[in-house]
Amino acid sequence: MISSNDYAGNEPKRPAVQIRAAEYVRMSTDHQKYSTENQSEAIRVYANAHGIELVRTYKDAGKSGLKIDNRDALQQLIEDVQSENTDFTIILVYDVSRWGRFQDADESAYYEYICKRAGISVHYCAEQFSNDDSPISTIIKNLKRAMAGEYSRDLSVKVTAGMKNLARKGLRQGGAAGFGLRRTLIDENGTLKGTLERGMQKSIQTDRVILTLGPPDEVNLVREIYKAFVIQGKNEHQIALNLNERGILTDLKRPWTRGTVHELLINEKYIGNNVWYRRSFKLKKRHVRNPPDMWIRVQNVFEAIIERDLFEAAKTIINARSYHMSDENMLYLLKQLYYQKGMLSGIIINECNDLPSSSAYSSRFGSLIQAYSLVGYTPTRDYCYIEVNRTLRKLHPEILDQILNNLHAISCDVHRDQKTDQLIINDEFSLSLVIARCIPTFTGHLRWKIHFDTSLIPDITVVVRMDKTNQIPFDYYLFPSIDVLSQRLKLSEDNDFNLDAYRFDDLNYLYTLAVRVPISEIAS
Incomplete structure (x- = not known):
């Protein structure tokens, strides 16, 4: 029972020195019960019940828990802990799965151990065990970590099985249709x-x-x-x-x-x-x-x-080109091409009439990289970007013309600055176009590096992110000038909400902004 002496002005008494804590919340695409708001609410109830003061929030919204990659908040949390740049002694997390669904349970334990080594403990507020290093809590926690990882593995199997079933029914599972x-x-x-x-x-x-x-x-x-x-x-x-x-x-x-x-x-x-x-x-x-x-x-x-x-x-x-060709002949031709071009890539090979295709080299020698090594070529980077950049430079005026035509179709007055390629729409706002090349990492993740020309300062910058093949647009960003604070910006597949708030699947929203709205009445 709580007596009246426990209150002063309807507020319960707190310990003289409260424990200071940071909260970590994460949401991917799980059920709504795992929303960051609901996690924070549960964490605050736990903190109030234990006399804990929340002084810091680390939030990964829309982030998968499979890896620490792309989870900027968790990476920042670990970095702050390791650098002793903290003003808290406890980290509050909703449950074990929010810390991560790592496929190796030891990885989840490793990040927690980093915190523990720095004198900062991790508390799981919605779990039924106390994280006190007792044998029972350690066993249950490790089981929870394994279950969190198994959930993702099980979901992956089910999703893949479902997509396979749809493919067997003749339904298209992504990708461009192709010519014709x-x-x-x-x-x-x-x-x-x-x-x-x-x-x-x-x-x-x-x-x-x-x-x-x-x-x-x-x-x-x-x-x-x-x-x-x-x-x-x-x-x-x-x-x-x-x-x-x-x-x-x-x-x-x-x-x-x-x-x-x-x-x-x-x-x-x-x-x-x-x-x-x-x-x-x-x-x-x-x-x-x-x-x-x-x-x-x-x-x-x-x-x-x-x-x-x-x-x-x-x-x-096509198969006959390399079927009767020995390994030695294929490598000789590849070496000659290397000496001629100074470098090799799948595009360079496929554009050469006298060589088998890049897929033939990959099939014969296990991979293109292996074929490269056999002719003495070790690529320090993927030089395909040269051809990709050349293609994207050609694509820029095409997309700009498409935007221009669509604006004209909705009766917008559009002027195109021939020097800067900016569009002035209805004499009300200016628009600039940036095409961002997709850069796959060696781990399979996708990255985009965006370069803004801050000397232009358009009212809206349309950023077109290309897909992983750099053949078709992946999505679009509409950045107002007030939020273009630097010349460079790096985007991944999943970004913070303050960036993805400007993301769109198409440019319909831009055309909605640009369309003129007739005024039927003017108040006297």
């Missing part, structure tokens, strides 16, 4: 709902995506390419030159190259096959190239553009 094809949305009953344009995503969870034939001129051109390759004996380079001379662009509105023609000739979707799971990326680990026997391949689920016999003939011609 279109992504088409269907509802749960299989009724066609419309075409998804490039960059568009479905908005209803139960909807699915299939591939359907594109415009007749594109379909006919795909057939023409196969016949030129198989019947007329033209190679990919010759076909690309012919298409470019005729002014025909790819589905990404770019000139054709040997590589883009080659990709069209080897993709099974043109004979109606749905092939998925060539690569996998589970539990935030590295991307894995799966062997062909693991692929999900379902035949004749899409309307075919190319007859199977014609496709197999093209495949035979």
